[in-house]
Amino acid sequence: MTPSDASTPRLSVVVATFNRLPLISRLLEQFAEQTLPPGQFEVVVVDDGSKEPVREPLLAQIRPFTLRVEVQANAGAAAARHRGVLAARGEVVLVTDDDMQVASDFLERHLEQHPPGSRNVVLGRIRPDPSIGDMPLFERWYAYLNHRMAEELSVPGARARGNHLYTGNVSFRREDYVGVGGFDKSLGQSEDVELGVRLEKAGCAFVFASDAYVLHGSDHVSFERWLKRANRYGMFDTQVARKHPDVRGVNPWRLLFETNPLARPLLAATVVAPQATRLLTGAVMNAAKAADKLGLEKAAFAGTSVVYGMEYLRGARSEAGGWTGIAREVARYLQGQRGR
Structure with missing residues (x-):
């Protein structure tokens, strides 16, 4: 069950998921504990063809915010996120992944980077889950790269660019996303970077927000x-x-x-x-x-x-x-x- 959809939220959170019901359920529990009032945001989950049903278990839970679950045949993360953004009703859209964890002020931190009249693309920090030490070397290397980029973008005067965009933790105006045509669904990888390049060319400003962070674990072991x-x-x-x-x-x-x-x-x-x-x-x-x-x-x-x-x-x-x-x-x- 979800609250009434009568009012338009300020923020829409879009999460694509695939065969990760326990992880997306954990994330939704954390969204229920946000400092941003639940009437000011919604969550749109897009199930990209999971083998086990996702929609019914998620909607069976009572949550303080509006939750909508879209279901599609498996078409890839870019197509799933695109569908989610088009279904979103908020002026600002925040995209994150189903295996992330967030602090209670996560949504509030993102929204404060979108003052009226701005056209910001906000890149939040991706921090490694404390259990990352148990992961294979190549996954810890990814965490190291995220940390290094965050440190570089945190230097005074550093400028985030379109090719820095990643879908694990980013927010933008829905109007800007639609205006540039959204994710290029023909790309099997790097659709996030390519979207960022087009958003920058369209005049959006890129902002790095270290305090709008997520914790990222990983189930990649191969x-x-x-x-x-x-x-x-x-x-x-x-x-x-x-x-x-x-x-x-x-x-x-x-x-x-x-x-x-x-x-x-x-x-x-x-x-x-x-x-x-x-x-x-x-x-x-x-x-x-x-x-x-x-x-x-x-x-x-x-x-x-x-x-x-x-x-x-x-x-x-x-x-x-x-x-x-x-x-x-x-x-x-x-x-x-x-x-x-």
Whole structure:
């Protein structure tokens, strides 16, 4: 059961979910404890084709806020979030993930970053769940990257950009989202970054709000699936770069020029011989794991970054379609460098 839908909320929270009923239930319990009055927000959950029913168990619970649950055949996170934003009634939409946890002032912190007349895109901080230490090295590496980006954006004078956008913790005006066409549902990865680029081009201002944080755990434990995601990011970032050739920060070939010089030979070797270097990728990951066991976290994360970059560039190379395509993409990056 949910309260009456008679009044229009100030804020709509959109959460896509897939086969995670316990996690989305936990998140909804935390939304019930928000300092923002329940009449000022709603939650729109989009079930992206979960095997077990989600709608009925969620709506069976009494909650102080309006909850609506949309159900669709599995079409991916971008399509699910898009459906949720279109169904939202609030002026401001906040998108987060079903495996997040939030503090009681989470929604209030986001709303205060959207004063009347503003066109802000607010990036909240993603902090690791305290149990992250029990997760595999590659998941702790993700948490490290989130922390590093948050620290960089927290420096006075630092400027958040469109290509920083991530869907784990972001809010924006619904009107701006609809105005730029929403998520590109043809992208299997990086649809968040691509949306951010279009929002920035449309005149939105990006704001980093460290106090509007979420805690992120993870149920990803497969190294093979992690590698596959890296490969897909390389593929789809290539597509994003083609859509936005004027934005250097989305060009996947930047890794060859911006990565630590010590890692560049390994990345270049992967581009030249993507299959022959797979054993080398495994050896680097084994070295990273060994460093991790010895407590050498910095070295372990550095090795994990190299492994990710190698698989990422395999994906970019595949999408580029051969040496002619690679040369075109690299030239586009270099032209962007000269145009800075």
